[in-house]
Amino acid sequence: MVFLASKILSFAVLMLIRLEGKVALITGGASGIGEATARLFARHGARVVVADVQEELGRAVCDDLRAGGAPAAFVRCDVTVEDDVRGAVDAAAAEHGRLDSSIVDYDAADFDRVLAVNLRGAFLGTKHAARVMIPARRGSIVTTASIASVIGGMAPHAYACSKHAVLGLTRNAAAELGQHGIRVNYVSPAAVITPLATKHLGFSIDREMLEGMVGAAAFLKGVVLKEEDVAEAVAFLASDEARFVSGHNLVVDGASTSSRPPYDFSVRAGWGLISESRYVFGCVLCDFVSAEIRWSSLLQKLSFAVFMLSRLEGKVALITGGASGIGEATARLFARHGARVVVADVQEELGRAVCDDLRAGGAPAAFVRCDVTVEDDVRGAVDAAAAEHGRLDVMFNNAGILDPAKSSIVDSDAADFDRVLAVNLRGAFLGTKHAARVMIPARRGSIVTTASIASVIGGMATHAYTCSKHAVLGLTRNAAAELGQHGIRVNCVSPAGVITPLATKHLGFSIDRETLEGMVGAAALLKGVVLKEEDVAEAVAFLASDEARFVSGHNLVVDGASSSSRPPFDSSARAGGSYMYNCVSM
Numbered sequence: 001m002v003f004l005a006s007k008i009l010s011f012a013v014l015m016l017i018r019l020e021g022k023v024a025l026i027t028g029g030a031s032g033i034g035e036a037t038a039r040l041f042a043r044h045g046a047r048v049v050v051a052d053v054q055e056e057l058g059r060a061v062c063d064d065l066r067a068g069g070a071p072a073a074f075v076r077c078d079v080t081v082e083d084d085v086r087g088a089v090d091a092a093a094a095e096h097g098r099l100d101s102s103i104v105d106y107d108a109a110d111f112d113r114v115l116a117v118n119l120r121g122a123f124l125g126t127k128h129a130a131r132v133m134i135p136a137r138r139g140s141i142v143t144t145a146s147i148a149s150v151i152g153g154m155a156p157h158a159y160a161c162s163k164h165a166v167l168g169l170t171r172n173a174a175a176e177l178g179q180h181g182i183r184v185n186y187v188s189p190a191a192v193i194t195p196l197a198t199k200h201l202g203f204s205i206d207r208e209m210l211e212g213m214v215g216a217a218a219f220l221k222g223v224v225l226k227e228e229d230v231a232e233a234v235a236f237l238a239s240d241e242a243r244f245v246s247g248h249n250l251v252v253d254g255a256s257t258s259s260r261p262p263y264d265f266s267v268r269a270g271w272g273l274i275s276e277s278r279y280v281f282g283c284v285l286c287d288f289v290s291a292e293i294r295w296s297s298l299l300q301k302l303s304f305a306v307f308m309l310s311r312l313e314g315k316v317a318l319i320t321g322g323a324s325g326i327g328e329a330t331a332r333l334f335a336r337h338g339a340r341v342v343v344a345d346v347q348e349e350l351g352r353a354v355c356d357d358l359r360a361g362g363a364p365a366a367f368v369r370c371d372v373t374v375e376d377d378v379r380g381a382v383d384a385a386a387a388e389h390g391r392l393d394v395m396f397n398n399a400g401i402l403d404p405a406k407s408s409i410v411d412s413d414a415a416d417f418d419r420v421l422a423v424n425l426r427g428a429f430l431g432t433k434h435a436a437r438v439m440i441p442a443r444r445g446s447i448v449t450t451a452s453i454a455s456v457i458g459g460m461a462t463h464a465y466t467c468s469k470h471a472v473l474g475l476t477r478n479a480a481a482e483l484g485q486h487g488i489r490v491n492c493v494s495p496a497g498v499i500t501p502l503a504t505k506h507l508g509f510s511i512d513r514e515t516l517e518g519m520v521g522a523a524a525l526l527k528g529v530v531l532k533e534e535d536v537a538e539a540v541a542f543l544a545s546d547e548a549r550f551v552s553g554h555n556l557v558v559d560g561a562s563s564s565s566r567p568p569f570d571s572s573a574r575a576g577g578s579y580m581y582n583c584v585s586m
Contacts (some may be wrong), residue, residue, distance in 0.1 A: 002037035005421035018239050020045035023096040025088060027051040027079050027125065027212040030058035033144060033192060036227035037234050038416035042070035045237060047096055051077035079121030089128040092224075098136050107358070111158040118162035118171070126173050129181060137528060139182040142237045143170055144230065147253045149188050162493075169247060174247030175565035176254050183246040184561070185237045189230045190253035190550075202456040219484030221253030225550045232547040241538040244496075244524075244531045245283060247564030255490075258553030259437070259481035311545050313338030318381060318432055320344045320372050321399030323351035326450060329533035330396060330540050335363035337541060339394070342385040344370035370398045373426030382434040391442055394544045397449040403464050417464040426470035430480050435486060443487040446544045449476055450536075451494040451555060452543040457563045473555055480553030489552040491543045495536045496524060496559035526560030 024041045028034040029050035038048045042065050048116045050072065052058040058074045065072035073095065077088040122143050133139030148155040149163040161360065167186060174184040195209050211224045233252050236242055251257060317334050322343035323328040328350075331341045335358045345351040351367045358365035366388060370381040386392050401423045403416035428449045439445030454461040455469040472492060480490040497520040499513055524531070539558050544549050557563060 003451075004393055011463065018044040018241070019235065022046040022100045022238065023092055023098070025049040025051055025092040027077055027085075027088065027121075030054040030061055033189070033227045033230045035061055035330045038065065038072070040228065040231040040235050041238075042068070042072065042501065044239075047071040047583050048073075049088070049092040049095070050074045053078050063293055079125060082124050085121070085124040086128050087127075089132060093132045098132065100133070100136075100139050101491075104211070111161075114156075114158035114162050115165075118159070119165045122166045122169060126169065126184070130173070130180075133182050134177075134180045137181045139177075139180075140238050140242075141173065141177075141182065142234055143183045143184075143186045144151040144234065145186055145188050145249075147188050147190050147251060147257055149186070149249065150251060151257045170249070171247050171561075171564040174561035175525050178246055178561045179527050181526070181528035182399055183237075183526060185242075185245060185247070186249040187230060187233045187237065188249055188251045188253070189233075190225055190256050190454060192225055192227055192230060219256060219258065219341065219481050220487070220489060220552045221485050222487035223549050224255070225252065229550045233551070235549065236542045238455065239543065242558075243529050244526065244535045244558050244560050245539070245556070246526045247559075247561035250551070250556065251554050252548075252550050254550050255477075255480035255553035257485045258477040277368055311547070312394070312541065315339045315344070315392055315393040315544070317394035317396060317544065318342045318344060318385045319396040319398055319434070320370060320378075320391060320398075320427065321450075322382070323347040326495070326498060326533045326536045327396070327398040328354050329359065330398065330537040331365070333534065333537040333541055334394075334544070335361070335365060337545075339522075340387070340389050341366075342366040342381070343367050344372075344377055344381040345399070346371050360504065370399075372397075372430060373422045375430050378427070378430040379434050382438055386438045392435060393445055395430040395439075395445070395447045396540060396544070397447070399427050400424045400450060400468075403462050412463055417467075420462075420464035421468050421471075421563055423466070425471045428472050429475060432475065432490070436479070436483055436486075439488050440483075440486045444556040445488040446548075447479065447483075447488065447490045448540050448543050449492040450540075451476070451492040453494055453496045453557065453559045453563055455492070455494050455555060456557060477553050484552055489543075489548070491551060491554045491556065493539045493543065494555050494557045494559070495539075495553070496520070496531055496562050497531055498531055498536060500533060524560035524562050525565060529560070531560065 009224050019041055022041070024038070024046045026034050026038050026048065029038045029048070030052035031054065034050075034052070038050055038061060042048050048062070048065060048070065050058045050062055053076065055074070055076050062072040062074045064140045075088050075091050079085055126143075129139065129141050143166055145163045145166055146159070148160045149167045152160060155163075170184050170186040177184055230252055232438070233250050237245060237250060312334055315338075317339045319327050319331050319334070320340075320405055322331045323345035324347060327343070327345070331343055331354060335341050341358060341363065343351045343355055346369065348367070348369050351369075353364040355367045368381045368384050369400065370377045372378055382392060391420065399419060403413070403420045406412050432447055432449070435445065435447050442560065451472045452465070452469040454466045455473040458466060459465070476490055476492040483490055499516050499520065521530055523528075536558055539556050543551060543556060
């Protein structure tokens with residue numbers, strides 16, 4: 001019991017210092033999403049610097065944070081003025097010694113001003129954050145934008161142009177800055193009801209009515225998007241949990257962009273008005289880091305630690321392919337977060353060994369043999385989990401296989417094609433179907449499926465594997481559009497090449513892990529870090545947790561920005577990399 005308590009306390013401390021030592025400069029941090037992010041970052045141990053043109057509000061936020069024992073400072077900053085941005089970044093870096101991450105967002109009225117603030121401001125924030133991060137060879141830059149970056153007709157032309165442009169900036173910067181160990185990402189929320197958004201409407205309307213209009217636009221029912229939900233997405237991207245996520249657009253929209261909107265034009269017009277209004281304010285957020293958490297009492301620290309420790313507390317999670325690789329890493333991480341884990345796999349000996357080890361550490365865990373191509377097996381696994389624990393909260397469709405690499409489609413075997421589709425696609429379909437069957441009556445649940453970088457880019461895997469993973473992405477989006485009405489979220493995670501036991505076995509020749517990691521590393525634009533099974537597990541944990549309660553229909557790509565640009569490696573490296581990219585679900 002002492003050993004178990006020690007492990008729990010160690011993990012609690014780890015979650016408590018999620019952003020420990022990080023220094024966060026947040027422009028637009030005086031209100032709305034910026035303020036929510038500043039408060040969340042402070043709770044996670046970061047030293048916050050708020051930069052805004054709203055001086056009174058900004059100082060009040062910092063005063064409140066300092067009153068709670070968190071280091072916080074305010075600096076006045078107009079993000080359209082380069083000297084202001086340079087000064088804010090330099091002030092934060094001078095105070096704390098370095099810059100670790102940057103987050104950018106803002107809005108305006110006419111076309112020129114919108115572009116000047118939204119795009120030029122993001123460019124300047126990225127430029128000056130990079131200037132101080134490059135010598136340190138580390139950092140995270142996050143830009144907060146809008147679903148107007150991925151769908152048309154939801155905002156004015158100037159606004160939509162600016163947000164699409166910032167998405168291009170994010171991808172380009174990720175491709176360039178990865179060589180310095182700097183990650184660059186983007187968060188695109190749907191409409192958020194903030195004080196400035198309601199003020200901008202120009203007429204009186206209560207928040208509840210506004211939230212009803214916004215809720216009507218989302219497929220995901222039972223939850224309304226809050227500033228804090230966007231802040232959670234930013235915190236994930238800024239943390240080391242996302243250390244191999246770069247060049248990615250994390251959409252927080254309740255699956256609104258996964259399908260044509262199921263609401264009439266009048267509701268759409270209201271949604272567009274709110275969506276446009278929400279972005280009158282903004283946030284340029286540059287993160288720096290500190291090494292201490294200063295709260296007024298140990299009780300506050302422990303309370304937050306327990307909150308983070310119980311991230312998945314009480315949730316029942318069924319993981320297919322959970323006996324090894326990504327599935328095993330996810331089972332272990334879920335157990336550390338308090339989940340009750342059920343491992344389903346055809347590898348019976350390995351699966352039972354994983355569960356025995358989890359139970360030895362005090363975590364509830366059970367094994368069930370399951371061939372995901374057999375519907376009775378999948379139905380039985382889901383029913384067993386639900387019968388044992390009374391419900392199913394998380395379904396992780398992770399089981400997958402690959403076929404032998406061939407030089408041409410002409411040489412490809414139809415039998416191999418059928419086998420890969422049966423496991424990778426039919427298995428995911430059956431898992432989603434039966435998970436939904438038991439989640440619908442509960443009106444809640446999270447379904448996550450392992451896809452691959454091969455779901456977003458061609459030429460990185462065999463035809464069968466690439467087809468299966470593109471199809472999984474289609475299934476994810478379609479299921480999110482349908483199941484959101486029952487409060488069920490559906491997402492997928494697309495990692496680049498992960499060196500797993502089955503991946504190395506599939507190569508067919510002897511090669512050490514270090515050499516393999518070098519081959520995979522050559523395919524990534526992000527340097528200084530090698531993708532591990534645990535990194536993919538962290539992405540799955542985020543999607544499964546309530547931190548992502550408004551994320552649905554999303555493909556979370558964990559590829560070190562590899563899909564953001566043409567690969568900077570020759571054909572021989574690409575051929576070697578294809579094996580690894582082909583093995584991500586193993």
